[in-house]
Amino acid sequence: MSLxxxxxxxxxxxxxxWAASTITFxxxxxxxxxxxxxRFAELARIGGFSPQDLETxxxxxxxxxxxxxxxxxxxxxxIASIARFDLGVSLNKxxxxxxxxxxxxxxxxxxxxxxxxxLSFVIGNLLGAVAAWPxxxxxxxxxxxxxxLLMGVPPVLMGVLLLFFIGFRLKLLPLGSAYSTGLVPDWSxxxxxxxxxxxxxxxxxxxxxxxxGGWVLSMRGMGVTIQGEDYVLFAEHKGLSGYVIFKDYYLRxxxxxxxxxxxxxxxxxxTSNIVVESLFGLPGLGRVLSQAIxxxxxxxxxxxxxxxxxxxxxxxxxxxxxxxLLDPRIRQD
Amino acid sequence: xxxxxxxxxxxxxxxxxxxxxxxxxxxxxxxxxxxxxLALAVFTIHGMLTIDPKNAYPLAAPPKLPPSAKYxxxxxxxxxxxYAAMVVGLWQTALIGIIAGAIGTLIGVFLGFTSAYFGGxxxxxxxxxxxxxxxxxxxxxxxxxxxxxxxREVTIYTMAFIVVLLAWMNPTLVIRAQVLSMKERxxxxxxxxxxxxxxxxxxxxxxxxxxxxxxxxxxxxxxSSMFASFYLAVLGLGPLREPLLGNTIWAAQSQGAFxxxxxxxxxxxxxxxxxxxxxxxxxxxxxxxxxxxRIRRTE
Numbered sequence: 322m323s324l325x326x327x328x329x330x331x332x333x334x335x336x337x338x339w340a341a342s343t344i345t346f347x348x349x350x351x352x353x354x355x356x357x358x359x360r361f362a363e364l365a366r367i368g369g370f371s372p373q374d375l376e377t378x379x380x381x382x383x384x385x386x387x388x389x390x391x392x393x394x395x396x397x398x399x400i401a402s403i404a405r406f407d408l409g410v411s412l413n414k415x416x417x418x419x420x421x422x423x424x425x426x427x428x429x430x431x432x433x434x435x436x437x438x439x440l441s442f443v444i445g446n447l448l449g450a451v452a453a454w455p456x457x458x459x460x461x462x463x464x465x466x467x468x469x470l471l472m473g474v475p476p477v478l479m480g481v482l483l484l485f486f487i488g489f490r491l492k493l494l495p496l497g498s499a500y501s502t503g504l505v506p507d508w509s510x511x512x513x514x515x516x517x518x519x520x521x522x523x524x525x526x527x528x529x530x531x532x533x534g535g536w537v538l539s540m541r542g543m544g545v546t547i548q549g550e551d552y553v554l555f556a557e558h559k560g561l562s563g564y565v566i567f568k569d570y571y572l573r574x575x576x577x578x579x580x581x582x583x584x585x586x587x588x589x590x591x592t593s594n595i596v597v598e599s600l601f602g603l604p605g606l607g608r609v610l611s612q613a614i615x616x617x618x619x620x621x622x623x624x625x626x627x628x629x630x631x632x633x634x635x636x637x638x639x640x641x642x643x644x645x646l647l648d649p650r651i652r653q654d
Numbered sequence: 655x656x657x658x659x660x661x662x663x664x665x666x667x668x669x670x671x672x673x674x675x676x677x678x679x680x681x682x683x684x685x686x687x688x689x690x691x692l693a694l695a696v697f698t699i700h701g702m703l704t705i706d707p708k709n710a711y712p713l714a715a716p717p718k719l720p721p722s723a724k725y726x727x728x729x730x731x732x733x734x735x736x737y738a739a740m741v742v743g744l745w746q747t748a749l750i751g752i753i754a755g756a757i758g759t760l761i762g763v764f765l766g767f768t769s770a771y772f773g774g775x776x777x778x779x780x781x782x783x784x785x786x787x788x789x790x791x792x793x794x795x796x797x798x799x800x801x802x803x804x805x806r807e808v809t810i811y812t813m814a815f816i817v818v819l820l821a822w823m824n825p826t827l828v829i830r831a832q833v834l835s836m837k838e839r840x841x842x843x844x845x846x847x848x849x850x851x852x853x854x855x856x857x858x859x860x861x862x863x864x865x866x867x868x869x870x871x872x873x874x875x876x877x878s879s880m881f882a883s884f885y886l887a888v889l890g891l892g893p894l895r896e897p898l899l900g901n902t903i904w905a906a907q908s909q910g911a912f913x914x915x916x917x918x919x920x921x922x923x924x925x926x927x928x929x930x931x932x933x934x935x936x937x938x939x940x941x942x943x944x945x946x947x948r949i950r951r952t953e
Contacts, residue, residue, distance in 0.1 A: 333786075341790050345798050352802040473932035475881065477888055481903060481924035489912050496912045588791035596885050600907055611889050614801060622801045626794040634789045 327642060334638045339400075341630040345623045346399050350392070357382050359617060360412045408624035413616040419624030422609050429499070430605035433521065434594050437528040438583075444529070445536025446579055450572050452537065453544030456563055465537045472534030476593040480527035480600050487523060494523050497602045524601045528593060532586075539582060543575040550574075577648050584640035587633050595629075684940025690933035694744060694926075701741030709738035710897045721918055728918040730902070731909045739897035740922055746810050747899045747930070750883045753814040754821060755876030761818075762825025762875075763868060767856060769826070770833035781830070784823040792820035793885055800891040808893040817882045824878070825871045832867050836860050866945035873941060877934040884927060899923040 358379050365375050383389045390398070402409075408419035445468070451457045452465040471479070488496045495501065500516045507513050547553060548571070556570045598607025606625055613621035668676070678685050708714055712732035721728040727736035769780040799816045800808070836842065837860065845859050886892060887900025890908070894901065906920035 336786050337789050340786050341795075344790075344795055348795075348798050349802045352804075473935040474928050475884075475931065477885070477903075478924045478928050478931075481920050482928075484912050485917055485921050485924075489915075489917050588789065588793075592791050592793045592885065596888055599889055600903075602907075610797070614797075614890050619801065623798060626798050630790050630794055633791055637789050 330638050330641060334634055337634040338403075338631050341634070342400060342403050342627060343396075345627050346396055349619060349623065357388070357412070403627065408627065409620040411613075411618055411621050413613070413618040413621070419621050419628075422621060423606065423625060423628055426605050426609045429603055430594065430598065430607070433525060433528070433598070433603070433605065434591065437525050437532075437594070438590055440525075441529045441532045442536060442579075442583060445533040446540045446572075446576060448533070449537040449540025450544050450567070450575060453541045453548070454567060454571070455548070465541070468530070468534040468537050470534070471530055472538070474531060476528045476531035477596050477600055479531045480524065480597050483523050483527050484601075495520050497600075499602075499604045520601075521603070524597050524603060527597055531593065532590065535586070536579065536582075540575060540579060543578060544571065547571055547575050580640065580644065580647060584637045587636055591629055591633055681940050681943055683936040684944070687933040687936030687938075687940060690929055691937065694929060694933070698741055698744045698748070701737070702745060705735075705738045705741055707738065707742055709735040710742040711895065714738070718916060720916075727922055728916075730906070730919050731911075731916070732905070734897060736902075736919065736922060739902060740899075740926060743897040743899045743902060743923060744926055744930075746896055747880060747884070747927075750810050750814045750817065750898075751876040751880035753811070754818040754879035754883070755872055757814075757818045758821040758875045758879065759825050759868065759872045761822040762871060763829050765822065765826040766829025767833055767860075770830045771837060771852070771856060771860075777830075780826065784827055787820070787823055793882060795820050796882060796886055797889065797891065800886050805894060808891075810893060810896060810898070813883050813886065813892060813898075814879070816886070817879045821875065821879055821882065825875055828871055829864070829867070832864055833860060836863060866941065870938060870941040870945050873934060873938045877931065877938060880930065880934070899927050 358375075361375055361378050361382075380389075388395065406420065408423075411417045411419060411422055414422065448465040448468065452462050454462070474482075484496060487493050497520075499520055500506065500513065501520075504513060504516060553566065553570050556566045561570075595605075595607035595610060598605040599611040602608060606629070610622065610625050612618075613625070712734055715725060715729040715733050715735045717729055717731055717733040719725055719729045725735055725737065727740055729735055730739070765780055769777045796816050796819075799819065800813075803812060803816075842855060842859055845855050850859070883892070883898075884900040887898050888904050890904050892898050892901045892904070900923075902923040903920050906916070906923075909916075911917070911919045
């Protein structure tokens with residue numbers, strides 16, 4: 322891939338990040354709400370300090386956060402602070418910064434995200450490829466059907482149904498949260514790790530069942546097209562075994578567009594992940610976000626949104642830049 | 655020599671209705687989807703006519719009752735009659751989807767036509783904005799917007815507005831692509847050569863041919879708007895007083911419904927939502943087949 326193309330993608334990435342930060346800067350300021358005043362008015366009701374004190378506090382905070390400067394100055398300061406990865410502080414859990422909160426919860430989110438995305442991508446593509454492969458046995462090909470039927474059910478609803486059938490009726494798995502109440506987090510004890518895994522199975526299952534069908538469908542469509550290609554016919558006539566043809570001639574070529582599809586689906590995948598986390602009360606970004614929504618902790622809401630947007634856009638560009646490693650044809654130009 | 659009158663055998667021409675029915679027999683996903691939507695509509699309309707909408711709001715019934723003869727869907731922690739809440743919730747959820755879907759599709763049709771038909775700088779600008787906004791997960795921006803609005807002021811119309819703000823890019827790009835291919839067809843050239851104006855060509859030549867695509871885009875848009883508003887409500891960003899399906903699930907989860915054994919409370923809205931989204935997905939697949947003759951199966 323030429324340097325020019327790489328620079329072009331990086332410029333595009335910067336444009337996307339700029340657009341996202343501009344939106345998260347201006348939308349809240351269009352609204353008549355003043356988060357700092359609301360927050361301290363709430364504290365004033367509980368703590369009972371006088372309205373004069375409230376005004377002084379609000380004014381001092383406005384100075385501290387630079388909210389008394391002209392809007393355009395605030396905007397440039399904001400963009401500059403984002404460039405330094407500074408997303409501000411939590412109003413609710415002061416003095417923790419937004420980045421602190423994100424870093425605490427990120428390992429949970431990334432683990433769940435990686436495991437479910439990889440599993441559903443692998444399972445979905447294998448099932449889809451087999452479903453389109455005429456020489457596969459019938460029972461194997463029909464395995465894909467139930468997943469396609471489940472495609473209309475978003476992961477959150479799948480989560481509620483699993484909670485009812487597996488958690489509530491059959492009592493096989495716990496009903497939510499990261500680990501059993503009363504357990505002390507200790508990552509060296511196998512019992513604790515097993516407890517955590519048990520709590521992760523249902524959310525993971527909800528995410529996987531909700532997304533496998535999409536991969537099955539697009540892979541089956543790809544597979545049908547590729548079977549008609551000359552090189553597959555040629556491989557058959559060379560007398561290669563069915564397994565080799567399936568693996569090297571058929572699957573590898575059909576997978577290429579699926580990788581692009583994965584990059585495009587990232588936004589949806591992350592979104593479902595976050596909502597499922599908040600449904601199951603897992604301590605990932607989703608719960609931090611929903612707690613911030615409950616507590617009107619604005620800077621945390623905007624910070625998490627911006628962080629995820631930047632992460633998703635960056636990953637998309639990275640996948641695009643790695644694509645030539647998978648497809649030698651693109652390396653040429 | 656005698657002439658023999660050969661009676662002309664009657665050519666069996668099936669009536670229009672038979673043709674439509676035959677098509678529907680082939681396009682089963684459309685039929686199943688439409689039937690489920692119809693059933694949900696009957697449930698909602700029948701409910702709206704028979705219930706008192708006040709029962710969908712807190713303190714209308716004794717709290718936490720499982721489904722029984724008097725309360726067929728049970729009641730929740732706050733004392734809503736869940737049957738009434740389901741009826742009103744289905745209605746409101748559908749309303750958000752239809753309003754946001756219709757506005758999104760209209761914007762998409764307008765921008766898509768402008769972009770593709772006139773080309774040049776306008777096209778580059780519209781396409782560029784769509785491309786920059788597409789990688790940003792729309793849902794997250796909707797979270798920012800919904801979070802900036804005072805929760806007491808959120809209504810279902812605000813919800814529809816929040817959803818539609820970031821839901822016009824997809825129909826714009828779809829319609830743009832269709833118009834681009836359509837305007838190169840011969841009948842458009844003929845119309846141009848015969849001196850038809852731009853508006854005439856758009857409204858009389860291109861638009862009628864795009865109607866199936868616009869219908870499919872509309873259904874897709876209703877689907878994604880319901881989806882988006884549902885996700886916002888599940889995170890607690892909906893109009894908290896209203897019994898929207900997503901709100902009910904959020905309320906049930908935050909009161910620990912499954913921990914406390916109130917299984918019917920989150921389960922009912924979840925099933926209703928599965929039925930709505932599933933049937934819309936089926937209708938969308940069916941309309942795709944109707945709009946795109948290449949994948950139309952032969953009898």
